[in-house]
Amino acid sequence: MACTLADSLLLFKGSFQKPLCRRDITAHYSPGIFSLNSDGLIRKGFRRQRSFVTRNKVTFIRAVAVPVQQPAPVEDVEYRKQLAEDYGFRQIGEPLPADVTLKDVISSLPKEVFEIDDVKAWKSVLISITSYALGIFMISKAPWYLLPLAWAWTGTAVTGFFVIGHDCAHKSFSSNKLIEDIVGTLAFMLLIYPYEPWRFKHDKHHAKTNMLLEDTAWQPVAKDEFESSPLLRKAIIYGYGPFRCWMSIAHWLMWHFDLKKFRPSEVNRVKISLACVFSFIAIGWPLIIYKTGIMGWIKFWLMPWLGYHFWMSTFTMVHHTAPHIPFRNTEEWNAAQAQLNGTVHCDYPKWIEILCHDINVHIPHHISPRIPSYNLRAAHKSIEENWGKYLNEASWNWRLMKTIMTVCHVYDKEQNYVAFDELAPEDSRPITFLKESMPDYA
Template sequence: MLSLFSLLNFVPYWFDFQGTSQRPIRSQRITTHSSPATICHLKWDNLLLKGINHKKGLSPLRRTKVIQAVAVPATASSADSAEYRKQLAERYGFRQIGEPLPDNVTLKDVIDTLPKKVFEIDDVKAWTSVLISATSYALGIYMISKAPWCMLPLAWAWTGTAITGFFVIGHDCAHKSFSKNKLLEDIVGTLAFLPLIYPYEPWRFKHDRHHAKTNMLSEDTAWHPVWAEEFETSPFLRKAIIFGYGPFRPWMSIAHWLIWHFDVNKFRPNEVKRVKISLACVFAFMAIGWPLIIYKTGIMGWMKFWLMPWLGYHFWMSTFTMVHHTAPYIPFKSSDEWNAARAQLNGTVHCDYPRWVEILCHDINVHIPHHISSRIPSYNLRAAHMSIKETWGPYLNEAKWNWRLMKTIMTVCHVYNKEQNYIAFDELAPEESSPIIFLKRVMPDYA
C-alpha cells in the first residue's frame, strides 16, 4: 500500500499534463453569536487532542465522562475558536476546518447563492470528458502492453486512474447531470460502469440514498463508523474489521461493491426490474470480455490488463470516499438530530489531489458543491466551489492530499461514539489492534 502511494505521487513527473429570513447574499458573511458567560463542556477526545493521556483499559462508557470548566470569552481554549480549529487542522492534516454552520441556515439557502450557470448541462463538455477518459484509458492499455515489468506499476496506476474517470462519467449520468436525454444517460452510465464490473442501476439507487442521508447513522449507504455492537460480535469479525478499516481501507470499496450491489433483496420492489437489467449487463460483460482477454493474453494478461487497473480504480474509489466525509471532528448523526445543511456543507471535505488525478477523474474531489446539489455537472464543480467559497468560505473543510490526513483516517476514525464521534480500535482492543499500531509506526506523518 505504501509503495503504491509513492508510485502515484511519482507519476506526475512522468506525465506532466499540465427557506429562512436570514438568507445570506454574496457580500455577506454569516456569523454566529455565543453568550460570553457559559459553561464549556470539554469532551474526553478534546482532552486527548491537547495531549492529556488517559489510562489504558478504560471502558468506552467511562471514556464519555464530561468535565466542566468555566470558559472565558474569546479565549483560544474554546472548542469553537478559530485558534483551536487551526490546531485541529494541523493535527489532522487539513488546510482548514470549517466553523459550525448556524442553525438557521438551510440547504436551500446555500443552493440559492449559486449562479444558475453551474447547473447548465453542456453536451460538448460532457462528451469531452468521455473523450478524455477513453483516450487516457487507451494510452494506459498501450503502456501496459509495452512497459517492462519494473515499470508496470506506473502503467497500472495511470490506467486505474483513467478508468476511475469512467466511473465519474457514470456518476454524472446517475445524477442526471450528463445529458438532457435521460435514456442516453442511462445507456452511457451502464456502458461506463461495465469495465469496472459495476451494475449501474443498483449503484444509482444506493448512491441517491447516500446524498439524501449523508452522514446519517444507519441510513447513509456509503461508509460510516463501525458500530460497537459489530466490533464486539466475535473475535473473527473484530479482526476482519480492524484490517478492513485499517491497512486494507484503501481497497474497502471492493467489499462495499460486493455487499451492496448484487443482492436483489436489498432493493425496493419498484427498483428490482432495473436492477436485474444492470446485473444482466455486468454478467454478460464478464462472460464475454474476460474469456476474450484470457484467450488473447492468458491468465497473466487478464491480471495485467484488467485486474491490476481495477484494483487501482478501487484504491481511488476507497480513498476518495473516505476523505470526502471522514474526519475525527465530522460527526455522524441519528435521524432525529441530523441537519441537511450541516451534513452537506460542514460534513463534506474538499481535497486537492495532484493535477493529473483531477483531470483524469473529472474533478470529482471538488466535492462540496456536488453535495450541495448533485445536479451540478462535474465540469462545473470548480466554478460552483469558487462561488460557495466566496459566500460560505469560513464553514468549509479543505485539505490537500497528504500522509497525515490518510494516517488520521486509517488509525483514528473507527468505532462510533456519540460524544467523541470516533474511538480508535487500539483504544478499545489494544491487544488485537497490531495492524493499527503498525500503521501508526510506519505511515509518514507529514502534511
C-alpha cells in the same frame, strides 16, 4: 500530531477521579471529551501527556465562579488551526448555524453552474477513453519494473469512467435521459459495477450523508459489532485499517447484487444492470484471456480494476471522514450541516483531477448533485465566496490519510470516533503498524 492521536491523549471526562495538571488553566467549554494543550486550551478528542500530580496531593483552594462569555473551542480560530494541523487539513470550518438551510446554500449559487453542456460532457468521455487507451498501451510495452506506474495511470483513467457514470446517475451528464442511462451503464460495465443498483444506493447517500445507520456510502463501526466476536473484531480491524483503501470491494459485493435490498419498483432496472455486468464477465473476460492469457487478464484488467477501487475507497473516506466530522442520529441530523460542513474538499495532483473529472471538488456536488462535474470548480469558487469559513479543505497528504486510517474507527456519540487500539489494544497490531510505518507529512 495526528500520527500519535491514540497514543498521546489524556482524556478528561468531567473532574472526578482524574489527575490534575500542575498549572493554571484557561478553559473553553464544549460538550464531549477534552484534553489540555500546552497553552491551556481544552481540546476535544486529544490526550496530551503533561506533568501531573494525583488528587490526594492537591491542596484545594477556594474558587469563585465568574460568568464569562467564552466561545466553545470549535468556534475558536486558534483551536481550529491547531486541529487542522493535527489532522492534516488546510482549514477546518467553523460550525454552520442551525438556521441555515440547504436551500439557502443552493440559492446562493449562480444558475450557470447547473447548466448541462453536451460538448463538455462528451469531452470528458474523450479524455477518459484516450487516457485509458494510453494506459493499456503503456501496460503492453512497459518492462516489469514500470508496470506499477502503468497500472496506476490506467486505474486512475478507469476511475474517470466511473465519474462519467456517476454524472449520468445524477442526471447531470446530458439533457437526453436515455443517453444518460446508456452511457452510465456502459461506463460502469468495464468496472463490473451494476449501474442501477449503485444509482439507487448512491441517491440515498446524498439524501442522508453522514446519517447514522442510514448513509449507504459507509458507516463507522458499531461498538456492539466490534465486541461481538474476536474473529469479526480482527476482520474489522484489518478492513478499516491496512485494507481500508480497498474496502469499496466489500461494499460493491454486499450492496449491489442482492435483489432483496431493493424496492419492488427498482428490481427490473436492477436486473437489467446485473445482466449487463454478467454479460461483460461472460464475454469480455474470456476474450481477454483468449488474446493475452490469464496473466494478460491480471495485467490488463485486474490490476487497473484494483487501482480504481483504491481511488473509489480513498475518495469516499476522504470526502466525509475526519475526527471532527460527526455521524448523527436521524433526530439530530441537519442536511445543510452534513452537506456543507460535513463534506471535505481535497486537492489532488493535477493529473488525478483531470483524469477523474474533478470529483474531489466534492462540496458543491453534495450541495446539489445536479451540478455537472465540469462545473464543480466554478460552483466551489462561489461557495468559498459566500460560505468559505464553514468549509473543510485539505490538500492530499500522508497525515490526513494516517488520521483517517488510525483514528476514525468505532462510533462514539461524544468523541465521534474511538480508535481500535483504545478498545482492543491486544488485537490492534495492524493499527500500531500503520502508526509506525505511515509517513506523517502534511
